Amino acid sequence: MFVRGQEYDPWIVDRSIPVDLSKWHRLRGDKSDELWRPRFEQYLRNRSTFKSEEDWFVARVVKEAIRWLERQVKEEGRKDKLFLWVDCFDPHEPWDPPEPFWSMYRDPGYDGPDLIDPVPGPVEGYLTEEELTRVRSLYAGEVSFVDKWVGVLIEAIKDLGLYDNSLIVWTTDHGEPFGEHGIVRKARPWNYEELVRIPLVIRHPEHGHGRIVDALVQPVDLTATILDVLDIPTPLPLIFRAPRSTGTFPQDMPVARREIEIHGFSLMPLIKGEEEAVRRYAYTGHYGQQWSIQDREWRFILPIDGSKPPELYHRPDDPYDQRNVIDEHRDVADKLELELRRWAAALR
Template sequence: MRRVRSTSTRREFLTAAGAATLTACAPEAQVEAARPPNILLVVPDQQRHDWLGAGGVIPVRTPNVDALAARGVRFTNAVCASPLCAPSRACLASGKEYDRCGVPSNGFNYPLDQTTYYQLLRDAGYHVMGCGKFDLHKATEDWGLDGKHLLPEWGFSDGIDNAGKWDAIRSGSKQPAEPYMGYLHETGLLEMHVADFERRRGLGGYSFTDPTPLPEHAYCDNWIGAQASRLLDAAPAGKPWHLQVNFTGPHDPLDATARMVDGYRGVENFPQPNGNTQLSPEVHVAVRQNYSAMIENIDRWLGLLLEKVESRGELDNTLVVFTSDHGEMLGDHNFWKKRLPYQPSVGVPLVAAGPGVRGGRTTDALASVMDLAATFLEAAGVAVPATMDSRSLMPLLRGDAEQHREILHSGMDPWRMVFDGQYKLVRGFDDSISEYYSSRNLPTYAEMQQFTLLFDRDADPLENVNLAAKAPDVVKRLEAALPA
């Protein structure tokens, strides 16, 4: 059984109980509680599930996420429905599993005739905002210089959509095609930024950890954070709002600013990768320092945005969620980036706090990023369409339930994965294929049925021992949950 562990102290419990009594006696508080909550969703790009200070293993500093976890719920068994940018974000928007989201890879646009939870919130009266990297139109890359080209069709009232790091360089190295590169062009920084990325591409990708030459204010995630702050300033008073902030870090390249890099000099007690000898231990540490620095900067922006919400007098009625679209291998199993069924790739951080959430808890209940669609709809009092696979996390967040799902799914051609909380079964993955991050010439799921992996994550959390041949009964039980 997956369990929820309380981290509240007795003093915190008594304080909360007293506050609840006062709230019950205050008509104004009852009116406030009846209003639909605001929703703040913060989504870094490619952040591993274990790269949080609250996890206690990695020396990364995330004080604002940790504080959010202390007053909310932190999930230790959360995964994405697909460990690749476009499919994962399409699963979130549609509330559907990978095989039903309409976006099998980065080469597809989100189907505009498919309902999003953003549309449903907007139709229910929400002011729906978003900024940063949405990646719902990877095939055509039509952001528009103002970043608003497809936002209304997806369900947004206001926002700004920009490209991911490499997409921005590829599409706008000569003529900007999206708002962030347009901003760099206007400020005279475009050529310097493009040259820096081309140098990183040519000098070994992850092994190049020099800081970006951009000034602090022009760094992409700081630009995105400023856009989020501007959107909050412009949000109409007295109307519930939704804001999704999609940061481009800590996605590669490891282009942290000089200030961010300096903050991790001397921090060397990072675990080395599981089974990787491609780089020296010193370079692996430098990689992890920059990766952590980008995450800490995003955490800083979470704190600034929460201060902004509090200054509007809305923090107590704002549901705040921190998660990621997928993880990052960081050299584990001799792989980098994502696309893989291993936990560093499919696992994500997931923390939620706000009205109706019984806080101070850590849970190993099974949850998917896709479940946020139904969670936000239920919190807003909007019916969840029967066409969605998403299941609301609100019963667990309220403390009414300790379990959520019996099986988690994730997929990315050519493999599919199911996980029951102990055993992970993967069908269609061949780890001898070294180029899973490229979608070109990969076999299909149907062509890879002979490859089966089974891991006991309780006994083997690093997923080094394939038990498929030794536990055929477990394979048979779990394969019933795989797609045909």
């Protein structure tokens, strides 16, 4: 479930709608302006019809999700075998939540601009420390705004009698840099903590209520977990059926079959408290640019594009990757690089 108009989606294309970039935006005054100016203008058109909180995109997508659930339960009479993916998109930038969220975390003494969508790139020379703090506060307000509407969805699930027997998963795709390594937004393929660590909350009907699991997991584990909860065996069969162009009759006759291996691990042993870990390492990367591997103690970063040397961070006393200790621990770095390259080579 998603709605049109979020971020730079060409949803409202009427160019006669006036837009003023000076209010909430700041370009960098370089060649990047050609890329970002039309994107910022597009978003301002997309939000030009906003009048109340329910016009914002996260509210609209939640209301659509609730309408779908109500149709399934009240019109179709279905209360099980439902699968709903709700793509809120927010708290993705732009960070422009309505009040009270707009002012919720603002420093009362701040009198600078409210920049809802900074151009990705270096902070230095672009944002002052006070401006960066205000950007963070807008992001925090957006997060709280999304939290409210996720709560609206959960209450609707309860009202429809679906909550007690539902698996509910809440997660996202990436974090957000706010100057921790000198950049704002995901402007570089740098797999540091602020970008690669994401929230994951799983509500199982029977197991693990209130538990915080201190284990390495990854988004790829979600598919394996959902299949496990639903008792769907793996590997999954992929059936190829005859296309009409072959003249095969009947036209839906299976002509080939493959077995699809699931790369992730089910998290049910963690949720049930049966295991303390399902994987030793977690891996992240940007295609053709940078890979990283981490365990409970170390994070090793390998820029495969040669843009800078490898890096190593000791997570227990440096959780935000501020002190590169690769020169002091070359043996650890070599071991993790070998593990990382073996893992990447084994992918198929």
